[in-house]
Amino acid sequence: MSSRSLLIASALVATLVAGGATQQAHPSEFVDENLLRGHLSFIASDALEGRATPSKGLDMAAEYIAAQFRTAGLEEVNESYFQLAPAHRLNREGMPVLKNVVGILRGTDPVLKDTYLLVTAHYDHIGMNPNAPGDDKIFNGANDDGSGTVGVIAIAQAMGRSKVRPKRSVLFMCVFGEERGMQGSTFYGQNPLVPLMKTVGMLNIEMIGRTNKESAKNGQLEDWTGRLGVTGFDYSDMGSRLVASGKKAGIDVVMDPDASGPFFMRSDNRAMAGFGIPAHTVSVGYEDPEYHQANDHWETINYANMAKVVRALMYATLDLANDPVEPKWADIPATQRYREAWAKLHGG
């Protein structure tokens, strides 16, 4: 060994030692395309028959998600990963017990660990239609919202494996019944597992697997590779926070002026916003040609882009969960009822 390479080697050792105590793999290093492809190929498989609410396929998806939360080492709530929603509490006669799937990654800060960020997606889809044209009668819902479900799983598993832990706790949840009127998220808001007052925000993940999108303005196809939209972008300061987090993974978090407001009402964030919690849905664009079609298949998802988006959302989760300042509704007319709900929740 020459003295020069010895010098380089000792410099390297010094770097490693200096970084030693804090040098831990960042959770974003535990996300890769094959992980996402593997999870989604099951969630959106024909075996689950399109995960209608209620159905055997939906129950199988719930068990799968719970198994992944177990692998991630998440805490159970009330000794279970399932929040059961009996028919009488849903006011739906004849409906079997439905399940939200919930697990907690406990934060490290002695005070902030009793506050929660929700990271969510809906795991149901629209099931089967025997009258659908063609041979394919199963609406697999790979993008809608298998992709968001897999995003929640991937973030939970990566954060579970990493030693880098957030200050606040993160409550990961996959909900039923979005396609039937946001049933699971509404049920959760009415029967919260952690105090709503201590729930600082909700990051809801919808349709992050496709990049061929129809413009909300004119229906023309747009390429959304590398971009992530936020609904109600300017309704709270979460929009601008997500922009900063997205940059760390090379994703441009944007406001689509034609979709931001209207689509705020079209996913589970709406239910939680109604309870006063700053809540937004992130999506790679809005509707795509496969939206609610039988060919929303896992094979045609853009996994390279999806992996980048999931990394961006992991940074967002960490940044939101580490910031001692809670997300706050913007003081604009569009948020009046959400601000009122927030004030009510906080005793105002």
Ligand SMILES: [Zn+2]
């Ligand atoms: Zn959806």
